[in-house]
Structures are given as C-alpha cells and as structure tokens.
Amino acid sequence: MSDSGLGPDLSDVFGLSSAGGEPELIQLLTPEGERVDHPEFSFDLDDEAIKGFYRDLVLTRRIDTEATALQRQGELGIWASLLGQEAAQIGSGRALRDQDFAFPTYREHAVAWCRGIDPLHLLGLFRGVDMGGWDPLADKFNLYTIVIGAQTLHATGYAMGLQRDGVIGTGDPDRDAAVIAYFGDGATSQGDVNEAFIWASVFTAPVVFFCQNNQWAISEPIERQSKIPLYQRALGFGFPGLRVDGNDVLAVYAVTQAALQRAREGSGPTFVEAYTYRMGAHTTSDDPTRYRVSEELEHWKARDPIERVKAYLTRNGAADEDYYAAIEEEAEELAVRLRKGCLELPDPSPLGIFDQVYEETTPELQIQREQFAAYLSSFEAAPGTHQGALS
Amino acid sequence: MTAITLAKGVNLGLRAAMDADPKVLIMGEDVGKLGGVFRVTDGLQKDFGEDRVIDTPLAESGILGTAVGLAMRGYRPVCEIQFDGFVYPAYDQIVSQVAKFHFRSRGLVKMPIVIRIPFGGGIGAVEHHSESPEAYFAHTAGLKVVACSNPIDGYWMIQQAIASDDPIVFFEPKRRYWEKGDLDESAPPDDLFSSRVVQEGTDATVLAYGPMVKTALEAAIAAADEGTSVEVIDLRTLSPLDMTPIHASVRKTGRAVVVHEAPVTLGLGSEIAARISEECFYSLEAPVLRVGGFDTPYPPSRIEEEYLPDLDRVLDAVDRSLAY
Ligand SMILES: Cc1ncc(C[n+]2csc(CCOP(=O)(O)OP(=O)(O)O)c2C)c(N)n1
Ligand SMILES: [Mg+2]
Numbered sequence: 001m002s003d004s005g006l007g008p009d010l011s012d013v014f015g016l017s018s019a020g021g022e023p024e025l026i027q028l029l030t031p032e033g034e035r036v037d038h039p040e041f042s043f044d045l046d047d048e049a050i051k052g053f054y055r056d057l058v059l060t061r062r063i064d065t066e067a068t069a070l071q072r073q074g075e076l077g078i079w080a081s082l083l084g085q086e087a088a089q090i091g092s093g094r095a096l097r098d099q100d101f102a103f104p105t106y107r108e109h110a111v112a113w114c115r116g117i118d119p120l121h122l123l124g125l126f127r128g129v130d131m132g133g134w135d136p137l138a139d140k141f142n143l144y145t146i147v148i149g150a151q152t153l154h155a156t157g158y159a160m161g162l163q164r165d166g167v168i169g170t171g172d173p174d175r176d177a178a179v180i181a182y183f184g185d186g187a188t189s190q191g192d193v194n195e196a197f198i199w200a201s202v203f204t205a206p207v208v209f210f211c212q213n214n215q216w217a218i219s220e221p222i223e224r225q226s227k228i229p230l231y232q233r234a235l236g237f238g239f240p241g242l243r244v245d246g247n248d249v250l251a252v253y254a255v256t257q258a259a260l261q262r263a264r265e266g267s268g269p270t271f272v273e274a275y276t277y278r279m280g281a282h283t284t285s286d287d288p289t290r291y292r293v294s295e296e297l298e299h300w301k302a303r304d305p306i307e308r309v310k311a312y313l314t315r316n317g318a319a320d321e322d323y324y325a326a327i328e329e330e331a332e333e334l335a336v337r338l339r340k341g342c343l344e345l346p347d348p349s350p351l352g353i354f355d356q357v358y359e360e361t362t363p364e365l366q367i368q369r370e371q372f373a374a375y376l377s378s379f380e381a382a383p384g385t386h387q388g389a390l391s
Numbered sequence: 392m393t394a395i396t397l398a399k400g401v402n403l404g405l406r407a408a409m410d411a412d413p414k415v416l417i418m419g420e421d422v423g424k425l426g427g428v429f430r431v432t433d434g435l436q437k438d439f440g441e442d443r444v445i446d447t448p449l450a451e452s453g454i455l456g457t458a459v460g461l462a463m464r465g466y467r468p469v470c471e472i473q474f475d476g477f478v479y480p481a482y483d484q485i486v487s488q489v490a491k492f493h494f495r496s497r498g499l500v501k502m503p504i505v506i507r508i509p510f511g512g513g514i515g516a517v518e519h520h521s522e523s524p525e526a527y528f529a530h531t532a533g534l535k536v537v538a539c540s541n542p543i544d545g546y547w548m549i550q551q552a553i554a555s556d557d558p559i560v561f562f563e564p565k566r567r568y569w570e571k572g573d574l575d576e577s578a579p580p581d582d583l584f585s586s587r588v589v590q591e592g593t594d595a596t597v598l599a600y601g602p603m604v605k606t607a608l609e610a611a612i613a614a615a616d617e618g619t620s621v622e623v624i625d626l627r628t629l630s631p632l633d634m635t636p637i638h639a640s641v642r643k644t645g646r647a648v649v650v651h652e653a654p655v656t657l658g659l660g661s662e663i664a665a666r667i668s669e670e671c672f673y674s675l676e677a678p679v680l681r682v683g684g685f686d687t688p689y690p691p692s693r694i695e696e697e698y699l700p701d702l703d704r705v706l707d708a709v710d711r712s713l714a715y
Contacts, residue, residue, distance in 0.1 A: 077515035077692050106517070128692030131518055146519050147477065148449055189448035191480065217449050219425035225448050291424045350697040353690045364656075368685055375707065376697075 024229075025275055026244040028251040031303045033311025035250075041258060043250040047318040053249045054313060055327050056090045057306045060110035062331035063119045066338050067109075067126065071284045075342055076126040080107045084247070084279030087305030088212050090114065091252025092180065092274070095260055099167070099177040101140045103155040107212075108144070108182050115141040119334075120341045129345050148183075149190030152209065155181030156196045159205035159263070168206045169266030178263035179207040180256070186217025188233070189225045197237040197269075206263035208256065209234075209271045212246060214278035219291040234271035246276030247305040277303070350376065392575045398568040400545030401431050401507075405469065407546075408553040409439050415553055416461060418445040418454055419471030419507075428473055429509055429568050451477055455484035458504050459492065467503045467553055474565075475510040476519025482527070489558045490533030502558040505549070509565035510538075511602045511652045512699055515692045522689055523601075523653035528560040529630040529662075536630040537583060538562035540604035542572035544627065547580035555583065562629075564602035586633040588640065592622035595646040595709050598637060598663060600626040603650045603700060610705035621709060629659055637663070638670050645676035646712040650700050655683035677715035680708045 028043050029035055035043075064082050071079040082089060085107070093114025096102060104111055109122055112134075121133040125144060132143040145151035159179040162168055167177045187193050188211060200207050213230055215222050226233070234241025244255040252274055259270035277300040281288050313319040354369035355361065395403065409415045417432055417439075423446035426433030436444035447454050451472060458468035472478045478485070485506065492502045512521030529536045535557050539545045545563065552559040581587055589604065590611045599607040604625045611621040622640050626632070641647045647667055649660035660681035667679050682700045690698045 078517060126517065128515060128517070128695075130691050146517060147479075186449035189450040189453065191450060191452050217420075218428070219421045219423075220446050220449070224446055285428070290426070347693045348691055350690075350694050353687045353694070353698070354685070357687050365686055372685065375704075379703075 024243060026242060026251050026255055027248050028254060029248045029308055029312060031247070031308050033308045033315055035312065038251070041251065041254040043254045045253075047313070047316065050250070050309060051313060051319055051323070053090055053094065053253075054306070054309045054319070055330070056094070056110065056113065057086045057249065057309060058327050059331050059334055060086050060090065060113050061306065062335050063109060063113070063122075063338065066335040067119075067123060068280075068284060070123065070339065070342055071126070076123060076284075077128045078283050078285055079126050080283045081278075081280035082107050082109050084277045084300065084305070085212055085214055086110050087249035087309075088246035088252055088274035088276045091249040092210050092256040092272075095253050095256040096180065097173075097177070097260075098140070099175070100260060101142070101155075101158055101177070101179045103142045103151040103158070103179065103181045104144055105148075105151065105182050105184060105187070106144045106146050107184075111182065112141060115139055117141055119338055120345070123338060123342045124345050127342060127345060129348055149187040149192040149196075152181045152183055152187070152193045152196035153199070155179045155207050156200045156203075156205050159200065159207040160203055162206055163203070168264055176264035177206070178260045179205075180210050180260065181207055182210050182212065184217060185211065185213040185215065185222050185225055185230060186220065187211075188230055197234070197239075197271075200269040201238040204266070204268035206266065207269050208259045208263055209269060210256065210274065211271065212274045212276055214246075214276050216278050216282070216288075216292070218282045218286065219288075221292075229273070231271055231273035239269045239271065241271035241273065243273040243275055246274030247303045247308070249305060249309060276305075392573045394571045395542045395546075395574050396569050396571055397539070397542045397545045397563070398429055398431050400542035400572070400574065401539070401549050401563060402433055402435070403574075404546040404549035405432065405435060405553075406438075408469075408550045409435065409443065411550075412467065412553075413443075414465055415467045415469060416443050416445065417469050417471065418447050418458065420447060420449055420454075420473050422446060422471050427471060429565060431507070431509075431563070431568075432471065451479075451481035452484050455481040455489060455504075455506070459484065459488050459502065462502050462504050463500055467505075469505045469507060469549075469553060472506060472508045474516075474520045475508055475522040475524055478506075478508055478524060481506075485528070485534070485558075485560075486531050490531050492533075493557070494533060501556045503553075503556045504558045505552045506558070506560045507549075508560065508562050509568070510562045511564050511566060512689060512692075512695050513566035513602065515695070517692070518689070521692070521695065523651065523684065525560070525562055525629055525651075526653055526658050529659060534558055534560055534630065535584070535628075536560045536562070537628050538564070538601040539627070540564060540567065540599075540601055540625050541570070543574055544580075544625075546574055548583055548627070551580065551583035562601055567602055567605060570605070581627075584628040584631055584633060586624055586626045586628060586636050588622060588636060589625045590621065590623035592620040592644065594620045594644055595648060595712055596622045596624060596637070596640040596644045597648045597650060597705060597709065598624045598626055599650040600629060600659070602652060606700065606702055607650055607705060610702045610709065613702055613706055614709055619709060619713065626659075632663065632666065634666055634670065637667065641667050641671045642674040645674055646709075646715075647675075647679045648682060648705065648708045648712055649679065650682045650705055650708075652684050652699055654686045655681045656686050658683050677712040680712055682708045
C-alpha cells in the first residue's frame with residue numbers, strides 16, 4: 001500500500017504523463033494476433049477461454065447486424081450499434097462474477113450478453129414495446145440508461161450499499177462483489193460523472209468506472225471533451241486510471257479483472273479507459289459522413305477486435321475452419337431466432353402503463369385508467385364513429 | 392413566397408438573427424458541424440464560424456451555466472437542448488440562475504438567453520426523447536415560455552425571442568419539423584407574446600400549441616363534417632398567457648377545450664381553465680375540458696399513439712362539451 005492509500009501497483013505505474021503524444025495502451029494481443037507481455041498485466045486463461053471470447057465476439061456482432069437490419073426494415077424505432085466495441089464489452093463483461101453488478105448505457109449489448117440477458121430484450125427496448133424487459137436486480141444488470149452519465153452515480157451508490165452489506169474485502173471469492181459503471185467519452189463531461197468520481201473516491205466505493213472512449217460523442221470528437229487523455233483525469237480525483245487497448249479482448253479482460261478485484265478487496269475505484277472506436281453511426285438515425293472522414297475508419301478497421309483473435313487462434317492451431325464455420329452457423333441461427341422473436345414481440349397494453357407508475361397506485365390515476373378504458377371500448381362498441389389511430 | 396419546413400424556418404430565423412446582431416451565439420451538443428440532430432442549425436457554423444456556433448462539451452448544466460456568464464458579458468446565447476428529456480441536468484441553472492438573475496440584480500443584469508427545446512412525442516423514439524416539460528418552466532417566475540407550431544412562426548418567433556432581453560424557453564414541436572408552410576418575409580409577424588385564432592368557429596373553442604395545433608385543426612375539419620363549428624386558437628405564448636383572444640373566443644362559443652401532449656395534471660390546461668372560469672364564468676355553457684397526456688411517464692413508443700391526444704380524443708372532448 002502506498003501512503004496515498006491508492007493501492008500499490010496501478011497508481012504507481014500509471015501516474016501523470018504528458019497531455020500530448022501517442023496514447024500509452026495496455027495491450028496483450030496485437031492487431032496482428034500476436035501475444036505480447038506487459039509488465040503489470042497478464043492474461044492467465046487458456047486457449048479454450050479465448051475461443052469462448054471469439055464466439056462471444058462473433059455472436060454479439062451478429063446480434064448487432066441483425067438489429068441494424070431490423071431497424072432498416074422498420075421493425076425497430078432506432079438502434080445504437082456496438083460495432084467495433086465488441087472486445088471492450090466482452091473483455092470487461094466476462095471479467096464480472098455472478099455477484100458483481102453492471103450499470104450500462106444504451107450501447108452495452110455485448111455486456112448484456114455476458115450477463116445472460118436474452119438479446120430479444122434489447123430489441124424490445126429499441127422496438128418500443130418496453131424500456132428493457134429484464135430484471136435489473138436479479139440479472140445484476142441495470143436497465144439501459146439513456147440520460148448521459150446518470151448511471152455512474154447509481155453504480156457508486158450501489159457500491160456503497162455493497163460496502164455496508166459487508167460483501168467486500170472478506171477474501172471469499174464467491175462473496176466479495178464489485179460494481180462496474182459503463183459510460184462513454186462524451187459522458188465524462190457531465191456533472192453527474194464527475195460527482196460519481198468524487199463520491200466513489202472519498203467513500204472508497206468498490207466501483208470500476210469503465211469508459212469506452214470510442215472517439216466520438218455523436219458528431220463531437222474526443223478533443224471537445226478533454227485536453228488530456230481521459231484516464232489521467234482519475235488521478236485528480238484520487239484513484240488510479242489506466243488506458244487499455246479496447247480492441248484487445250485479452251487486455252481488456254485482464255485490466256478489468258484487476259480493477260474489479262481491487263474493488264472487491266476494498267481498495268476503491270479505478271478508472272479504465274478502453275480506447276476503441278465507434279465503427280458505425282452513432283445510431284441508425286445518424287449520418288457520420290457529415291462529420292468524419294473515411295480514412296479514420298480504415299485506420300480502425302485494421303485494428304478490428306475480432307480479426308486479431310481469429311489470427312491468434314489460427315496461428316496457434318487452437319481453432320480451425322470447422323470451428324469458425326460452426327460459430328458462423330450458430331450466429332445465423334441466433335439471427336433467425338432474433339428476427340422471428342422480434343416480429344412476435346407483443347405490443348404493450350395501453351392500459352398497462354397505468355399500473356406501472358406506483359407501487360401503491362392513486363385513486364386519481366385509477367380514475368384516469370377507467371375513463372381511458374371506457375373511451376377505448378367506445379370504439380369497439382361503435383366502430384367507425386371517428387376515424388383515427390385507435391381503429 | 393417559398394415553401395419551407397419548420398426546421399428550415401427556425402434555421403432561417405437563427406441565421407437572420409445572427410446576421411443582425413454579432414452578439415448572438417449558438418451553443419449546444421452537435422449544433423456545429425452536424426447542424427444539430429434535427430439539422431435546425433445546419434450550415435450556421437460554416438457561415439458564422441466556431442466562435443459563434445459552438446459545439447459544447449456534453450453537459451447541459453455547462454451549456455446554461457456558461458450562457459449566464461456570456462449573457463453577463465453582453466452576448467445573446469441561443470442554447471439548444473438536444474431533446475426535451477435532457478434539459479433536466481440544466482434545470483438548476485435555468486430555474487435558480489437564468490430565471491432569477493434579473494430579479495436578484497435589481498434589473499442590473501439582463502439574461503437575453505433563448506433555450507431551444509425540441510419537444511413532444513410521435514416520432515417512435517426511446518425514453519426521454521418525447522417529453523413535454525413546458526409546465527415546469529411556465530411555473531417559474533422570471534422565465535418566458537413560447538411554442539411555435541408552424542414554419543412561419545418558427546422563422547419569426549425565434550428572431551423575436553432572441554431580440555428579447557428576457558430569458559425565453561422556446562419549444563419546437565419535433566414531430567412537425569418536416570411540415571411545410573409558405574414563408575412571405577414581407578408580411579409582418581404577430582407579436583411574440585400573442586395568441587392567435589387560426590380557425591374561426593362558433594360552437595366550441597379548442598386551445599392548443601406546438602404539435603397539437605395541427606391535431607386541433609384536423610379535429611375542426613372533422614367536426615365540421617359532423618356539423619360542429621370549432622374555433623381553434625394557437626396559444627403560441629405559454630408564459631405570459633395572452634388571455635384576451637381566449638376570453639373573446641370563449642365568450643362567443645361558451646365552450647373551451649385545452650389540448651396538450653403534456654400530462655393533464657397541473658399542465659397549461661389547468662391554468663387556462665382557471666383563468667377562463669374566472670373571467671368568462673357567465674358565458675360558459677360547459678366546464679372547460681382538458682385533453683392531454685395521462686399522468687404516467689411517457690410510454691414505450693409502440694403505444695404512444697394511444698397515449699397522445701389525437702383527433703378522436705379532441706373530438707370526444709368537444710362532443711362532451713357540447714353534450715353538457
Ligand atoms: C443528458 C443527455 N444529453 C444529451 C443526450 C443525447 N445524446 C445521446 S448519446 C450522446 C453522445 C454520447 O456520447 P458518449 O458518451 O461518448 O457515448 P457513445 O454514444 O459514443 O457511446 C448524446 C449527446 C443524452 N442522451 N443525455
Ligand atoms: Mg463516445
């Protein structure tokens with residue numbers, strides 16, 4: 001333990017660096033698929049685990065492609081693509097233990113996958129049948145939070161709850177828990193996020209702030225949010241920050257795993273900046289050709305998070321064409337299931353919304369519900385009185 | 392005369408205001424290079440530069456808080472909030488600072504800030520993108536609140552709002568952004584803080600603003616088919632209210648229905664109903680009725696058409712008023 005109480009290794013290694021220059025990335029697998037060593041972090045699982053990651057990466061990308069297609073065909077209102085960010089999400093999501101809790105934004109489809117959430121629930125949200133059909137408490141995966149940054153405070157509060165429940169620092173791997181808060185580069189400008197840093201810091205809350213720096217907040221480049229590398233902000237708040245190659249699933253796993261463990265042990269928050277790239281549009285409503293150049297895309301294509309894993313597995317004879325073909329087939333089956341399931345998602349009942357507002361509903365709201373029910377049934381009784389959306 | 396959309400109307404109005412006064416600034420998320428997610432500020436950064444059309448960091452409290460300082464320095468910031476549901480991080484700055492500065496400084500400090508908010512539903516969006524928060528602001532002393540409903544008003548009202556020395560929350564009905572109207576720049580605009588009869592009628596008065604004006608007009612046409620003559624008033628100004636034409640209309644028709652997307656409870660309709668009953672009590676043939684969103688959070692988009700007041704719900708209220 002250093003005197004500052006920040007924990008020995010991370011803060012000592014990742015002190016302030018200069019604002020400019022090439023980003024210092026923690027990397028364990030190069031874009032060419034070669035394993036490299038890092039003095040502080042290592043990936044300790046075997047090739048079977050890496051094959052599992054490969055499967056995760058391919059399947060979650062397939063979910064994304066199918067969702068985009070469904071939106072194009074009018075079956076979803078909108079879709080926020082995770083294209084390019086699969087490794088950041090799978091690496092961090094797979095580092096979670098059952099008892100850990102994740103707070104996502106609206107783009108964490110691959111983290112949802114790691115938490116065992118049926119992707120159909122994600123489609124439901126973007127189709128507009130509900131606001132996320134899973135159980136955030138039971139699944140330990142919060143509902144998607146669309147208001148930028150708000151969830152970082154929720155994550156911190158949840159972590160403070162863990163502290164008070166005595167489920168950190170016991171040394172029992174099945175008991176000690178941590179929280180991970182996902183957010184984007186743009187979100188780091190929000191007051192809520194900065195307040196979350198302060199709270200987590202002064203209360204030594206067991207939370208990992210996992211920022212996917214995908215270089216863009218809709219049309220605004222990272223330079224509009226920060227003059228220094230984001231991970232360096234952490235030090236000013238009093239906890240370690242580090243920057244990992246967000247397209248390297250092994251490094252993301254190793255770094256997140258270490259940060260989570262640090263939290264579980266009671267050493268407080270860590271900021272992990274996963275340096276990555278939003279390969280697609282912000283959402284299906286967006287047109288990135290208005291604000292960024294295609295060379296940038298080419299640069300990042302060469303750093304694709306899936307290709308490097310495949311290259312590694314192939315080079316080492318850990319997987320062959322049959323394996324890849326089997327994963328492709330599984331991906332196609334998943335896509336077919338999602339498409340069918342999406343089209344079959346039942347629309348919500350207009351009257352049901354009244355029952356969801358309060359734990360203990362109010363007489364006023366009940367009256368509104370009854371009046372609306374009577375109004376709706378007046379159309380069934382006398383069809384065609386007025387034309388309109390209800391028929 | 393040129394046919395323009397509402398988005399274009401506001402865009403042209405912003406451009407004219409920036410041409411007329413170098414102190415006018417535009418600030419917000421994605422307003423510069425992208426031209427805003429609805430393209431309302433399209434082309435402005437290119438023509439007026441990055442100093443006057445500012446892509447801000449992603450922080451609404453920051454947008455409004457710095458607008459206060461810029462206003463103190465003599466600038467006239469026009470702040471864009473990307474969607475209605477994202478104004479709340481700025482709410483403290485708006486309510487506690489923007490709204491009160493004139494009062495606190497005994498009139499020494501002016502706050503000529505315009506806060507543009509695309510509002511309302513009907514676009515199939517996810518949460519927080521379809522809300523109608525106007526009552527929060529109309530309830531706040533020190534703010535003025537207006538809502539445009541068509542391209543021509545969009546063009547003029549934004550210029551008038553920018554020219555005003557008071558802070559104005561300026562609501563734009565996002566689902567009407569692409570509706571067209573003919574702009575005749577030689578026709579003088581109405582006063583910003585005035586309501587307007589947009590359809591004359593004799594049997595009942597329907598009061599609406601923003602996205603619901605079109606709905607009210609459609610209801611008036613449908614009602615005419617059934618032999619009912621509906622007068623429609625576009626409120627345009629929500630705070631202050633312009634009660635004179637409203638009172639005149641209700642004295643004529645004896646019946647009033649207020650329509651908005653916002654939840655009915657303590658919405659604009661509540662205040663308007665109270666004022667009508669105070670001033671037109673002996674002219675009323677029926678209680679003032681309100682048609683609005685239900686007192687629930689905005690629902691998932693697959694049922695938003697049921698949630699939102701539509702032609703049928705307006706007609707139903709007119710029928711109930713007539714049957715009273
Ligand atoms: C408080 C708030 N303001 C504005 C928005 C609109 N908005 C949605 S996503 C986004 C950009 C977010 O950028 P970033 O945090 O980098 O996340 P990314 O979308 O890149 O994953 C904005 C401005 C919002 N959702 N919430
Ligand atoms: Mg981003």
